[in-house]
Amino acid sequence: MTKSKSAKPTQKKSRQPDVTRRNILDAALYEFAAKGLAGARVDEIAARSGSNKRMIYEYFGNKEGLWLTVLENAYTRMREEEHAIDVARMKPEDGMRYLMEFNFKFCSRNPEFIALLNAENLHKASYLKDSKKIRELYTPLLVVITDLLQRGQKDGVFRKGVDPVELYTTIAALGFFYFSNIHTLSTIFGRNLLSPKQQKTRLDHSMEVVLGYLRP
Amino acid sequence: MTKSKSAKPTQKKSRQPDVTRRNILDAALYEFAAKGLAGARVDEIAARSGSNKRMIYEYFGNKEGLWLTVLENAYTRMREEEHAIDVARMKPEDGMRYLMEFNFKFCSRNPEFIALLNAENLHKASYLKDSKKIRELYTPLLVVITDLLQRGQKDGVFRKGVDPVELYTTIAALGFFYFSNIHTLSTIFGRNLLSPKQQKTRLDHSMEVVLGYLRP
DNA sequence: GAATTTCGTAACTGACCGGTTACTTCCCCG
DNA sequence: CGGGGAAGTAACCGGTCAGTTACGAAATTC
Numbered sequence: 001m002t003k004s005k006s007a008k009p010t011q012k013k014s015r016q017p018d019v020t021r022r023n024i025l026d027a028a029l030y031e032f033a034a035k036g037l038a039g040a041r042v043d044e045i046a047a048r049s050g051s052n053k054r055m056i057y058e059y060f061g062n063k064e065g066l067w068l069t070v071l072e073n074a075y076t077r078m079r080e081e082e083h084a085i086d087v088a089r090m091k092p093e094d095g096m097r098y099l100m101e102f103n104f105k106f107c108s109r110n111p112e113f114i115a116l117l118n119a120e121n122l123h124k125a126s127y128l129k130d131s132k133k134i135r136e137l138y139t140p141l142l143v144v145i146t147d148l149l150q151r152g153q154k155d156g157v158f159r160k161g162v163d164p165v166e167l168y169t170t171i172a173a174l175g176f177f178y179f180s181n182i183h184t185l186s187t188i189f190g191r192n193l194l195s196p197k198q199q200k201t202r203l204d205h206s207m208e209v210v211l212g213y214l215r216p
Numbered sequence: 217m218t219k220s221k222s223a224k225p226t227q228k229k230s231r232q233p234d235v236t237r238r239n240i241l242d243a244a245l246y247e248f249a250a251k252g253l254a255g256a257r258v259d260e261i262a263a264r265s266g267s268n269k270r271m272i273y274e275y276f277g278n279k280e281g282l283w284l285t286v287l288e289n290a291y292t293r294m295r296e297e298e299h300a301i302d303v304a305r306m307k308p309e310d311g312m313r314y315l316m317e318f319n320f321k322f323c324s325r326n327p328e329f330i331a332l333l334n335a336e337n338l339h340k341a342s343y344l345k346d347s348k349k350i351r352e353l354y355t356p357l358l359v360v361i362t363d364l365l366q367r368g369q370k371d372g373v374f375r376k377g378v379d380p381v382e383l384y385t386t387i388a389a390l391g392f393f394y395f396s397n398i399h400t401l402s403t404i405f406g407r408n409l410l411s412p413k414q415q416k417t418r419l420d421h422s423m424e425v426v427l428g429y430l431r432p
Numbered sequence: 433g434a435a436t437t438t439c440g441t442a443a444c445t446g447a448c449c450g451g452t453t454a455c456t457t458c459c460c461c462g
Numbered sequence: 463c464g465g466g467g468a469a470g471t472a473a474c475c476g477g478t479c480a481g482t483t484a485c486g487a488a489a490t491t492c
Binding site: 117120123172174187202212 | 252254255334336337338340345350353354381385386388389390399401402404417418422424426428429
C-alpha cells in the first residue's frame with residue numbers, strides 16, 4: 001500500500017507507516033515481555049509507541065494479532081542473527097562452541113525474547129501454531145547442526161549416533177533455562193546470577209557438558 | 217485458629233475451613249497455571265473451588281496473596297516428593313540417575329508447576345522473594361548432590377571439580393526446559409513431544425549427557 | 433488548491449473484574 | 463435450645479480495559 005517513500009531522508013513528522021509500525025512493535029515487545037499477553041495494556045503500548053490505539057488496530061487488527069506479529073518478529077530476528085556467521089566453514093568443535101555461545105549470549109542480551117516464549121508456552125503455543133513463517137525458520141539450523149555432527153564424526157572428534165534435534169534441544173535448554181528462570185534461581189540459591197561472572201561460569205560449564213558428551 | 221477438627225470422618229457440607237482452603241488452592245493452581253496471574257479470574261477460581269470469593273479474600277487477603285500461597289505450596293510439594301527416597305544411600309551413579317529421572321518425571325507429571333514458575337519469572341520472582349519458606353527448601357538438596365559428587369569422586373566414577381550448583385542447574389535445565397517449551401518446540405520441530413516415546417528419548421539423552429560429563 | 437487519503441486525538445461504550453458488603457444460613461457450645 | 467460466631471451467597475461498586483467512532487489536521491495526488 002504505502003511503499004514508495006523510502007528515499008526521503010528525515011521528515012519531521014507523521015506519514016511514515018513503516019516507522020510507526022516499527023515503533024508500535026517495539027513498544028509492544030517491551031510491554032508484552034514485561035507483563036504477558038493478558039497483563040499488557042493496549043493503551044500503554046500506544047502511549048509508549050508515540051502513536052495511538054487507532055493505528056494499532058489499523059495495522060494489527062487486535063491485541064492478539066499484535067501479539068502474534070511481535071512473536072514472529074522475535075523468532076525471525078534471532079534466526080537472522082544466528083545465520084550472520086557461517087558455521088558451515090568452521091571446524092566442528094569451534095562451530096559447536098559458536099552455536100552454544102551465540103545461543104547463550106542471545107538469551108542474555110534479549111530477556112524479552114525469553115519472556116515472550118514463556119508466555120506463548122503458557123498459551124500452549126496457540127498463536128504460534130497458526131503462524132506459517134515459523135516452521136520453516138528452524139530447518140536450516142538443523143541442517144547446520146547435522147552437518148557439524150557429520151564432519152566432527154568423520155574427523156573423529158565427535159561420537160556417533162547423536163540425534164541433531166536432541167542435541168539442539170540440549171543446547172537450547174542449557175542457555176534458555178538459566179535466563180528463563182534466573183530470578184527464581186537467584187532467589188533460591190541466594191546468588192545474583194545476572195552478574196557477568198556467574199554468566200561466564202555458567203557458559204563454561206555448559207560447554208564442558210556438551211563437548212564432554214560429544215567426544216567419542 | 218481452626219485446627220481442632222481433623223478427627224471427624226466425613227461431613228456432608230460446609231464448615232470445613234481446611235477443606236475449603238484446600239479446594240480454593242487447588243482451583244487457584246489450575247486457574248493460575250492456565251492463565252497466569254493477570255489472566256486468572258478470581259470469580260473463576262471461586263466458582264471452580266465450590267466456594268466463593270468472600271472465602272478467598274478471608275483466607276488469602278487478595279489475589280496476590282493467593283498467588284504466593286499457591287507458589288509456595290507447589291515448591292514445597294516438589295521438594296517433599298523428592299525427599300521421599302533416600303538418595304544418600306544409593307550408589308553415586310544411581311543416585312544421580314534417580315535425581316534426573318525424578319526431576320524429569322515430576323515436570324512431566326506437573327505441567328502446572330512449570331507454568332507457575334514461568335509466570336513467576338515473568339514477574340522477576342517478586343512474590344517469591346518475599347517468601348521465607350522457599351530459600352531453606354533447597355539447601356538439603358544441594359547437600360545431597362554434594363554428597364553424591366564426593367562419594368562418586370572417591371569411588372573414581374565421577375570427575376573432580378564439579379560445582380554442585382552448576383550441576384543441579386544443568387539437571388534442572390534438561391528436565392524443565394523440555395516441558396516448559398514443549399508447545400513451541402513441538403510446533404517448530406513438527407513433532408509431538410508430549411508422547412511417551414519422545415519423552416523417553418529425551419530423558420535417555422539427558423542422562424547420557426550428564427553422566428557422560430561426570431565420568432572422569 | 434481542491435479532493436482524497438492518511439494519521440492523530442479523545443471521547444465513548446459495554447463488558448468485565450477485583451474487592452466489599454449486607455444479609456442469610458449453618459454449626460457449635462453452653 | 464438459643465445465641466453467637468463462622469461460613470456462605472449474591473448483589474453491588476468503582477475502576478479498568480479492549481475496541482470503536484467521530485472529527486479534525488496534515489499530507490499526497492492530480
